Amino acid sequence: MNLRFQATKARTSSLVLVSPALVLLGLLFFYPILLLFFTTLEGENIGNYAQVVNSGTSMQVFLNTLRIAAIVTVVDLVLAYPLAIYISRLSPAGKAIALFLVLIPLWTSQLVRTYAWMVLLGRQGPINNMLIWLGVIDAPIRLANSEFAVVAGMTHILLPYMLLPIYNSVSKIDNSLFDAARGLGAGAFSTFTRVLVPLSIQGVLAGVSLVLVLSLGVFIMPALLGGGRVPVIALLIEQQAGSFLNWAMAGTLSAILMVIVMITFLIIKFATRMFVRGRIDVAST
Amino acid sequence: MSHPLSRLKASEWLSRGLLSAFSWLVFLFLVAPLLVVVPISFSGGSYLRFPPDSYSVRWYETYFTSQSWIDATLLSILVGVVATILSVALGFLFALGITRGLRSWSGTLEKVALAPMIVPSIVYSVSMYSLFSDLGLVGTWYGIALAHTVLCLPFVIIILTAGLKEYDIDQETAAIGLGASRLVAIRRITIPQIRSSLLSAAFLAFITSFDELVVAMFLSSTFGTLPKKMFDNIRLQIDPTIAAVSVLEIVMIVIVMFVLLRMNKGKASRLA
Incomplete structure (x- = not known):
C-alpha cells in the first residue's frame, strides 16, 4: 500500500x-x-486545394522538391556510409578528430555555409579557376544559380545528419563478427550484405529519414544558390506570403507540404519497424 | 606471394586504401567550403574574387563600425539567450519527469516533444505568423524568442534525457535518505553531475536560435536578427562583410566546441 x-x-x-x-x-x-x-x-479557402492540384506549375514545384530531396538523400547516403565505417575503425583519438571535423560544419550557421558555396561556385571562385587552370574550360562557366549549386550545397549541409546516425549504429557492431564471417568463408561482398548492412540498417534509415524530411523543407539554399531558377515548395510558400500577401494560399501549400513530410516520415518509420522485426524473427528461429 | 593468405591481405590493403582515400575526400568536401571564406574576408577589394587581389581588414572594420550589423548581432544574442534559458529550464524539468516517475509514458512524451524537429521551418513560420498577428506579437523580439524556444526544446530534451539516463539515480535517493529534500538533492547532487550535458544542451539551444532565419524573418517586421541581416546582405549587395561575419562565427563555434569537448573528456559523440 x-x-x-x-x-x-x-x-x-x-x-x-x-x-x-x-x-x-x-x-x-x-x-x-x-x-x-x-x-x-474553412469556407472558400478549401478551393485553394483544388487550385493547387489543377495548377500545373504548383504540381511541378512539388515534384521538383521531391526530386531534389531524393537526389540529395541518395548522394549523402553514398558519401556517409563508407565514411561512417572508416571513422568507426579509427583509434579513439582519430575518432575524436574525425567527429570534430563533422561537427564543425554541422554547428556552423547554414547561411555561412550557403555563402561559402556561393564563393566556391562563383564565376571567379576556386572551382572555376581550377577548371581553367586544368584546361577543362576556357572561360568561367555558370556553376552558381543552378540546380547543381542547390544540390551541392544541400548535400554538404545535410551530410552530418546522415553521417551521425549511421556512425552511431556502425560503431556498435562487434568487430569480431566480421572475423567470424570471414572465418566461416564469407567473402567481402557477402560480409557486407549479410553482416554490415543488416546490423546498421536502423542507423541508415534514421539518417535517410532526417535528410529527406529536412531537404523537403529547405529554404535558404534554393533561395540563395538557385538564383530563382530552382523552384521548391518552401520558396513558393514564402512568395505567396511575402510578395503576394496571399496567406490563405501560403497556408494551403504549408498544409500540403506538412502532409508530404508526415507521409515520408511514417513510411520510413514503418520500414524500420519491418526490418527490426525481420531481424528478431531471423535471430529467434 | 602465391599464398592465399597474402593475396587476401593484398586485396584487403587495397580496399582499406580506397576506403581511407574516399573518406578523406569526403572530409575535404565537409571542411574545405568553410575555409574558402577566410581569404575572402581579408580581401582588399569589394569584388568577390578568389583568391583576392589584395588583402586588408576593412570588412572586419565595416562590421564592427556598422550600427545595423551590431544591432542585429545584439538582437540575436538577446533572443538566443532568452530562448536558451527558457528551453533549458523547461527541457530539464521535462527530462527529469520522463526519466523518473513516467517511465511507461516516456516514449510517447518524448515523441511529442521531438515533433518540432520534423516540421519544416517554413510551415511553422506561417502558422506562428497567423497566431502572432492575432495576438499582436508580430514584430516583437520576445515573440521570436518564444518561437525559438519551441525549436530549441527537442535538442535540449535529447541531450538531457541521454545525460540523465547515464546518471545513477541512487545517488539522489541516498541524499534524500540522508535528510536532503528532493530539491536540494537535485540542485546539489544531480545538477553538478550532468553539468556537461547541461552546457552542451545550452550551447546547442543557443546556436539553434542564433542561426535561425525563417521564423525570425516572418515574425520580425522592421528590425532584423543577424541571420536576417546576413540573408538580405547576401541577396542584395554581396560584399565581403558577410565573409568577415562568417569567419567570426566559425571561430566562435570552434572555440566553444573545443571547450565543450575538453569538458566531455573527449566524448565527442555526446555532442552529436
Missing part, C-alpha cells in the same frame, strides 16, 4: 515536471499548426 502510494506520488510529481514544456508546445506549436490546418479547410 505504501509502495503504491509512493509510486503514485512519484508519477504526480513527474507530471508536474513535464507539464511546463507540454503547455508551451501545446500553445505555441500544436495549436498554431492545427489552427493553420483547419483554416485551410
Whole structure:
C-alpha cells in the first residue's frame, strides 16, 4: 500500500515536471499548426486545394522538391556510409578528430555555409579557376544559380545528419563478427550484405529519414544558390506570403507540404519497424 | 606471394586504401567550403574574387563600425539567450519527469516533444505568423524568442534525457535518505553531475536560435536578427562583410566546441 502510494506520488510529481514544456508546445506549436490546418479547410479557402492540384506549375514545384530531396538523400547516403565505417575503425583519438571535423560544419550557421558555396561556385571562385587552370574550360562557366549549386550545397549541409546516425549504429557492431564471417568463408561482398548492412540498417534509415524530411523543407539554399531558377515548395510558400500577401494560399501549400513530410516520415518509420522485426524473427528461429 | 593468405591481405590493403582515400575526400568536401571564406574576408577589394587581389581588414572594420550589423548581432544574442534559458529550464524539468516517475509514458512524451524537429521551418513560420498577428506579437523580439524556444526544446530534451539516463539515480535517493529534500538533492547532487550535458544542451539551444532565419524573418517586421541581416546582405549587395561575419562565427563555434569537448573528456559523440 505504501509502495503504491509512493509510486503514485512519484508519477504526480513527474507530471508536474513535464507539464511546463507540454503547455508551451501545446500553445505555441500544436495549436498554431492545427489552427493553420483547419483554416485551410474553412469556407472558400478549401478551393485553394483544388487550385493547387489543377495548377500545373504548383504540381511541378512539388515534384521538383521531391526530386531534389531524393537526389540529395541518395548522394549523402553514398558519401556517409563508407565514411561512417572508416571513422568507426579509427583509434579513439582519430575518432575524436574525425567527429570534430563533422561537427564543425554541422554547428556552423547554414547561411555561412550557403555563402561559402556561393564563393566556391562563383564565376571567379576556386572551382572555376581550377577548371581553367586544368584546361577543362576556357572561360568561367555558370556553376552558381543552378540546380547543381542547390544540390551541392544541400548535400554538404545535410551530410552530418546522415553521417551521425549511421556512425552511431556502425560503431556498435562487434568487430569480431566480421572475423567470424570471414572465418566461416564469407567473402567481402557477402560480409557486407549479410553482416554490415543488416546490423546498421536502423542507423541508415534514421539518417535517410532526417535528410529527406529536412531537404523537403529547405529554404535558404534554393533561395540563395538557385538564383530563382530552382523552384521548391518552401520558396513558393514564402512568395505567396511575402510578395503576394496571399496567406490563405501560403497556408494551403504549408498544409500540403506538412502532409508530404508526415507521409515520408511514417513510411520510413514503418520500414524500420519491418526490418527490426525481420531481424528478431531471423535471430529467434 | 602465391599464398592465399597474402593475396587476401593484398586485396584487403587495397580496399582499406580506397576506403581511407574516399573518406578523406569526403572530409575535404565537409571542411574545405568553410575555409574558402577566410581569404575572402581579408580581401582588399569589394569584388568577390578568389583568391583576392589584395588583402586588408576593412570588412572586419565595416562590421564592427556598422550600427545595423551590431544591432542585429545584439538582437540575436538577446533572443538566443532568452530562448536558451527558457528551453533549458523547461527541457530539464521535462527530462527529469520522463526519466523518473513516467517511465511507461516516456516514449510517447518524448515523441511529442521531438515533433518540432520534423516540421519544416517554413510551415511553422506561417502558422506562428497567423497566431502572432492575432495576438499582436508580430514584430516583437520576445515573440521570436518564444518561437525559438519551441525549436530549441527537442535538442535540449535529447541531450538531457541521454545525460540523465547515464546518471545513477541512487545517488539522489541516498541524499534524500540522508535528510536532503528532493530539491536540494537535485540542485546539489544531480545538477553538478550532468553539468556537461547541461552546457552542451545550452550551447546547442543557443546556436539553434542564433542561426535561425525563417521564423525570425516572418515574425520580425522592421528590425532584423543577424541571420536576417546576413540573408538580405547576401541577396542584395554581396560584399565581403558577410565573409568577415562568417569567419567570426566559425571561430566562435570552434572555440566553444573545443571547450565543450575538453569538458566531455573527449566524448565527442555526446555532442552529436
